[in-house]
């Protein structure tokens with residue numbers, strides 16, 4: 001049976017092996033993509049709609065027992081989710097404030113997740129990554145299949161691939177990249193089980209991500225992580241990711257990098273590599289009020305309040321929109337790919 005360890009060294013599987021995992025009442029297969037490098041990368045599959053489209057919401061930095069407008073935003077997510085007939089929800093991390101979950105029985109799981117995102121349209125699979133606040137609790141609790149028994153929507157893994165026909169999502173565990181959590185943890189305790197020794201973890205993750213991206217034949221490549229790479233917000237850019245992750249995204253023609261961490265909504269198009277940097281970190285506490293200068297040619301949206309994002313994607317076009325607490329569209333964008341493109 002599949003374990004929570006996604007970037008696995010296990011060579012017993014061959015690439016035809018399909019292991020079935022029951023998530024959310026539908027059967028999602030787990031695929032093992034054989035790369036030419038030594039690692040085999042486990043990935044999940046999600047079906048696309050009959051019209052060969054896919055739609056989903058993205059929310060980040062949310063779990064505050066409904067406070068800071070988390071509940072109000074959840075209501076709007078439900079309305080938009082229904083309108084777009086979403087297939088799933090992506091969480092960009094910082095799922096439970098302030099310090100993750102204490103254990104799998106932490107009532108915060110219900111108080112900040114199950115009892116908040118109650119709309120029928122949000123009763124879809126949630127694909128979650130961990131944020132830095134999640135690492136301050138029992139990190140293994142969020143990764144535990146026990147949570148899926150409490151709420152079948154829940155799926156949180158450290159790093160994994162989600163394959164949906166023409167689009168592939170690469171979820172990356174970004175917290176271990178950030179030096180300060182190791183060198184200056186202040187009064188916080190981080191749960192680094194499964195991460196140490198850090199250098200090995202990071203080099204394997206980078207190598208496996210690079211290899212998976214290089215071998216991906218998907219039309220669209222979307223990388224999802226908690227931390228920012230390009231951001232004009234409170235935290236700004238994450239230098240470690242600029243030096244260690246960005247070159248991998250550039251080398252492999254990634255279309256989107258989607259993140260949270262800064263509690264705002266942002267859309268930045270890198271003028272050098274054309275990568276779209278989408279921040280959706282407005283799931284609850286927002287309005288930090290500090291914005292750094294960013295090249296206005298690149299910065300298409302900066303909104304400092306609560307909000308979330310949607311994406312509707314087909315082989316030819318990716319449309320994405322940003323919504324505020326009242327469900328108003330703040331900004332939308334459309335990106336298309338030529339079907340006859342030879343690259």
Ligand SMILES: *[C@@H]1O[C@H](CO)[C@@H](O)[C@H](O)[C@H]1NC(C)=O
Nearest residue numbers: 068069284285286287325326
């Ligand atoms: C909640 O949203 C309203 C706008 O609907 C805003 O005025 C208020 O400041 C927000 N509250 C918090 C705590 O962010």
Ligand SMILES: *[C@@H]1O[C@H](CO)[C@@H](O)[C@H](O)[C@H]1NC(C)=O
Nearest residue numbers: 053312313314317318319334
């Ligand atoms: C994307 O947006 C364009 C322009 O607004 C629209 O014509 C098209 O139908 C949209 N496609 C999808 C898949 O939502």
